[in-house]
Amino acid sequence: MKERGYxxxxxxxxxxxxxxxxxxxxxxPGLKWLMERCDRPIMIDDSGLxxxxxxxxxxxxxxxxxxxxxxxxxxxxMDGVKDRSARFECCIGFMRPGxxxxxxxxxxxxxxxxxxxxxxxxxxxxxxxxxxHSETFxxxxxxxxxxxxxxxxxxxxxxxxxxxxLES
Amino acid sequence: MKERGYxxxxxxxxxxxxxxxxxxxxxxPGLKWLMERCDRPIMIDDSGLxxxxxxxxxxxxxxxxxxxxxxxxxxxxMDGVKDRSARFECCIGFMRPGxxxxxxxxxxxxxxxxxxxxxxxxxxxxxxxxxxHSETFxxxxxxxxxxxxxxxxxxxxxxxxxxxxLES
Numbered sequence: 229m230k231e232r233g234y235x236x237x238x239x240x241x242x243x244x245x246x247x248x249x250x251x252x253x254x255x256x257p258g259l260k261w262l263m264e265r266c267d268r269p270i271m272i273d274d275s276g277l278x279x280x281x282x283x284x285x286x287x288x289x290x291x292x293x294x295x296x297x298x299x300x301x302x303x304x305x306m307d308g309v310k311d312r313s314a315r316f317e318c319c320i321g322f323m324r325p326g327x328x329x330x331x332x333x334x335x336x337x338x339x340x341x342x343x344x345x346x347x348x349x350x351x352x353x354x355x356x357x358x359x360x361h362s363e364t365f366x367x368x369x370x371x372x373x374x375x376x377x378x379x380x381x382x383x384x385x386x387x388x389x390x391x392x393x394l395e396s
Numbered sequence: 397m398k399e400r401g402y403x404x405x406x407x408x409x410x411x412x413x414x415x416x417x418x419x420x421x422x423x424x425p426g427l428k429w430l431m432e433r434c435d436r437p438i439m440i441d442d443s444g445l446x447x448x449x450x451x452x453x454x455x456x457x458x459x460x461x462x463x464x465x466x467x468x469x470x471x472x473x474m475d476g477v478k479d480r481s482a483r484f485e486c487c488i489g490f491m492r493p494g495x496x497x498x499x500x501x502x503x504x505x506x507x508x509x510x511x512x513x514x515x516x517x518x519x520x521x522x523x524x525x526x527x528x529h530s531e532t533f534x535x536x537x538x539x540x541x542x543x544x545x546x547x548x549x550x551x552x553x554x555x556x557x558x559x560x561x562l563e564s
């Protein structure tokens with residue numbers, strides 16, 4: 229963010245995450261909760277992997293599912309499943325003191341690999357092949373991944389919105 | 397509860413459930429949230445299936461996991477897994493206006509079946525065999541299940557506590 233003229237400070241804190249079906253539904257109460265405790269502009273982000281054949285699982289609970297059954301669990305659930313389409317979503321929420329919560333989203337469409345591949349990235353990266361590519365996120369150099377990743381896209385969308393958000 | 401001398405009214409409402417590793421952690425804020433909105437004694441319950449070989453998965457997110465990958469997903473994840481031990485937990489939370497949240501827990505230990513069996517019960521009942529039995533919860537008559545189920549045990553523990561909770 230620095231090269232774009234914004235200074236970002238990392239606040240080491242957690243906030244209560246609500247159980248919900250979409251990332252947006254967890255981010256809005258999170259922003260409000262943090263705003264009551266930190267009187268300054270706040271940005272939070274949250275991501276999830278949504279697999280079509282599994283009705284969106286692991287979705288909003290991707291972090292918990294990764295901690296428990298991991299990539300191997302996802303591959304087991306997808307064993308023999310033809311429709312392997314999936315998407316990563318990243319939502320960035322922003323709120324200013326006295327302002328309203330605002331959210332932008334970045335999406336990266338792709339499919340679930342037949343086996344883990346690559347050692348870069350983190351989380352489900354070894355089993356996610358982005359659309360138009362033959363390698364998983366974990367096999368890509370970070371700058372290349374950032375160009376097409378859900379988080380990279382969400383950050384771009386957020387930076388585009390930010391001047392308006394800081395003015396209004 | 398009526399035969400025990402307590403009258404219970406079902407309030408049709410939802411409350412925000414916090415993402416957490418234990419059921420207790422989601423119930424306490426739930427009780428406080430409801431107490432701010434309903435000025436009377438409140439009881440809520442929440443249950444989960446915890447599978448040892450899956451690091452406690454689906455745990456606190458059992459309902460979401462059931463909606464998405466269901467019993468079939470659990471069986472896939474447990475395919476070929478030797479350690480099939482699991483437990484159902486039910487927590488009942490109670491709070492009075494001006495009081496503190498209080499929680500009792502009922503546990504039913506058992507194992508994950510090799511295949512679904514039975515059509516009674518609900519949720520994961522067709523894949524859960526309670527300790528000392530050879531049938532799944534879904535194969536048992538309801539009264540027999542209630543005697544050994546996590547929810548049955550939690551209700552018993554709660555009824556034992558209730559006189560003290562209503563006095564203090």
